[in-house]
Amino acid sequence: MLLMPELDTTPKRLLPFGILSRLREETPVRYDKVRNCWDVFGYDNVHRVLKDYALFSSVRGASAGTSMLYTDPPKHAQLRDLVNKAFTPREIQAFAPRIEAIAGDLLERARGGAMDIVHDFATPLPVIIIAEMLGAPQEDRERFKHWSDVLVESAADDSDEAFRAVLERRQLAIAELTDYFAALLEERAKQPREDLISLLLAAEIDGERLTPRELISFCILLLAAGNETTTNLITNGVRLLTERPELQRELRRQPEAVPDFVEETLRYYPPIVAVGRVAKEDTAIGDAAVKAGDQIIAWVGAANRDPAKFDDPESFVLGRKPNAHMSFGFGIHFCLGAPLARLEAKLALGALLARTGEIRALPDAELTPIPSSFVFGVKSHPVTLEA
Ligand code: HEM
Numbered sequence: 001m002l003l004m005p006e007l008d009t010t011p012k013r014l015l016p017f018g019i020l021s022r023l024r025e026e027t028p029v030r031y032d033k034v035r036n037c038w039d040v041f042g043y044d045n046v047h048r049v050l051k052d053y054a055l056f057s058s059v060r061g062a063s064a065g066t067s068m069l070y071t072d073p074p075k076h077a078q079l080r081d082l083v084n085k086a087f088t089p090r091e092i093q094a095f096a097p098r099i100e101a102i103a104g105d106l107l108e109r110a111r112g113g114a115m116d117i118v119h120d121f122a123t124p125l126p127v128i129i130i131a132e133m134l135g136a137p138q139e140d141r142e143r144f145k146h147w148s149d150v151l152v153e154s155a156a157d158d159s160d161e162a163f164r165a166v167l168e169r170r171q172l173a174i175a176e177l178t179d180y181f182a183a184l185l186e187e188r189a190k191q192p193r194e195d196l197i198s199l200l201l202a203a204e205i206d207g208e209r210l211t212p213r214e215l216i217s218f219c220i221l222l223l224a225a226g227n228e229t230t231t232n233l234i235t236n237g238v239r240l241l242t243e244r245p246e247l248q249r250e251l252r253r254q255p256e257a258v259p260d261f262v263e264e265t266l267r268y269y270p271p272i273v274a275v276g277r278v279a280k281e282d283t284a285i286g287d288a289a290v291k292a293g294d295q296i297i298a299w300v301g302a303a304n305r306d307p308a309k310f311d312d313p314e315s316f317v318l319g320r321k322p323n324a325h326m327s328f329g330f331g332i333h334f335c336l337g338a339p340l341a342r343l344e345a346k347l348a349l350g351a352l353l354a355r356t357g358e359i360r361a362l363p364d365a366e367l368t369p370i371p372s373s374f375v376f377g378v379k380s381h382p383v384t385l386e387a
Contacts, residue, residue: 023302038288049285096347123227300326
């Protein structure tokens, strides 16, 4: 789904922000012949690329035209309006008790004092919530998790073989998901419930219902866009807490600062580091002459640390104000799920801090980065939890 030309941030893939900041200072806009795209690093230019949807199109890749993420106006607003209401902060707030209960449950299971934050906590929480919102039965959770992992997976290395293997797995997952949602949509068409699938089935654009293909790609988008990103936000937050124990102490003293902590985590360790666009006309970005049809990668992870926009950008500042990071994008494609992701992260991290005395990373645990330069997160993060 996220088919974009990757920037090789090896060998320090785990912390690509130093490399991104260096590139931003040296070549704020540059053409990469190998990857065949423009990289845009500075805050103002990234902001402009995301804001000017008429010049920088989102129509690209296999899902072009059917998924709101890969659609331009006017179709984009029509698709987004169908679900916008279900994702407002007010609607989402209704899930708070469920999120708290699930977070509490997951932590209860880790009572032995050790857990893998990714596997035991940050992964199941968003999968369970989005599955419940869509109306998928609880027993399908494991399959949901498998599918959402495969959808955002990148090749492990640069070889054709690795690339082909990922594509094949992704195609299989999409085929399985298509069958899965087709069956669920059929059930709900006969017997609607109070869930997102029933809402989508009843929705109309200009008096017309969505086609089966549109309905299915909507469901797949919600699954693909929301799970790994939220998992990584929670895990990146825990990672900061283990890297800086003083933050744990401060947040335990001042639990009302957890939303500020989530916001600065988003800026500092963004789960999505870059988003893609295609130029519709010849234009200039900074000094660069961009041609119609050129691919553009807007590096929000570099923009978030631009000293022209943020004071002391390389420092993690709890309570930073203003904090106009672009980790949820900007403009018409601003993340639909931002209120949900913020609420889940706030409640998950709040529950973790409230129930533990100290969270420590295992001293010999190696954090393996997720193999994608667009995603910032780790595959596993074992910790010990002191009561
Ligand atoms: C769009 C990040 C969670 C659904 C986006 C975009 C970003 C992003 C950067 C803009 C992409 C672009 O401009 O091309 C994140 C992050 C999350 C998160 C960092 C978690 C921390 C979620 C959740 C959901 C969701 C929980 C839904 C359940 C969407 C959708 C879009 C989107 C549907 C497309 C919106 C549009 O095209 O109008 N997200 N997201 N996201 N996100 Fe999220």
